[in-house]
Amino acid sequence: MKSLVWAITKMASKYAIALSVMHYLGGLNWLTGLSIAIFLPLYLPWSSSNKVDISHFTPHIIDLNPHIASMLIDLGLITDEKWKQLVSEDVARKPWDGLSFAVHGIRGVVLSVDPNGDNVVHWTGWDYYTTQTMIEVPLxxxxxxxxxxPWSPRFFFRTGKGGYHLGIEVNDTWLKEKRKDLEQSGIVKEFDTDYRFGTTRLTLDVLPPDVFWKFYREHDKKQWEAAKQKAISSGWKPEEIGIEEIGYFGDRYEGKYGTVNLRFMPDGR
Structure with a gap:
């Protein structure tokens, strides 16, 4: 009881100090100052309400294999003949560049998450780190x-409406001539224009966020099956990954424009 009273007293003292400062130094009336003092903490990025529960986080691996050829050909950015010329010889994994990524994909190792929701993700082929499970690669x-x-299209894998978006970012000058045909074709699920750079992200597939939940939340088999069904309804084909000797250790999601493997770390199953 004493600790509760002490906590309330400290909080009241902080509000009183903040209110006094805003009144005397900021020239605000008491009512305005009181309103700011009460509601401002609700919107601060360090507010405890924005913290995430990290107790169930499990390190995991994302093998991202976008179907770059299908993306570029369907969007009219390249011809089938041109693609065959590019891959007429074996494309080495290293040195890592846009073409090796297009052929071999990339692996992301999600090492940790903090209470603010920021990850540490190591994209091993590129030897590149991000704070979110998102990446863009110039093709x-x-x-x-x-x-x-000159400009080149860029592949992106990023969060958006409904989940993780896979697609191609293009120059708006090029898109101006192609947009009507693309809208009629129906292959683009979302046009997301960035007016700062004169580019637009063309989303071709959306992977529901539910398929990542098992690495971040406590869940049961029923919830996991529901996540798989949601992926199916979004056009993805789920398949369990595993071999007889060690059993299940992840899932593969096959979509029209990409394959995503989500696997537990070897010591995190």
Whole structure:
């Protein structure tokens, strides 16, 4: 009881100090100052309400294998003949570049998550780190002339409406001529324009976020089956990964424009 009273007393003292400072130094009336003092903490990024429960987090591996050829060909960015020329010889995994990524994909190792929801993700092929399970890769083996300088399409895997979006970012000058045909084809699920850079992200597939929950939340078999059904309804084909000697250790999701393998770390099953 004493600890509760002490906590309330400290909180009241902090509000009183903040209110006094805003009144005397900020020139605010008492009512305005009181409103700010009460509601501002609700919107601060360090507010405890924004913290996430990390107690159930499990390190995991994401093998991301987008179907780059299908993406580029269906969008009209490259011809089937041109693609065959690019891969007429074996494409080495290293040195890592846009073409090796297009052929071999990339692996992300999600090492940790903090209470703010930020991850540490190591993309091993690129030897690159991100704080979210998102990545963009320039496909520099394809180039177009632009109004001021050449540009190349970029692959993206990022969070968006409904889950994780896979697609291609293009220059708006190119898109202006192609947009009507793309809208009629129905292959683009979302057009997301970034006016700062004159580019638009064309989402071709969306992987529901539910399939990642087993690495972040406590769950049971029923919830996990529901997540798989949601993936199926979004156009993905789930398949369990495992071999007889060690059993189940992850899932593969096959979509029209990509394959995503989600696996437990060897010591995290």
């Amino acid at each position: 520099d083996f394809v180039q177009f002339s632009g109004a001021y300088f």
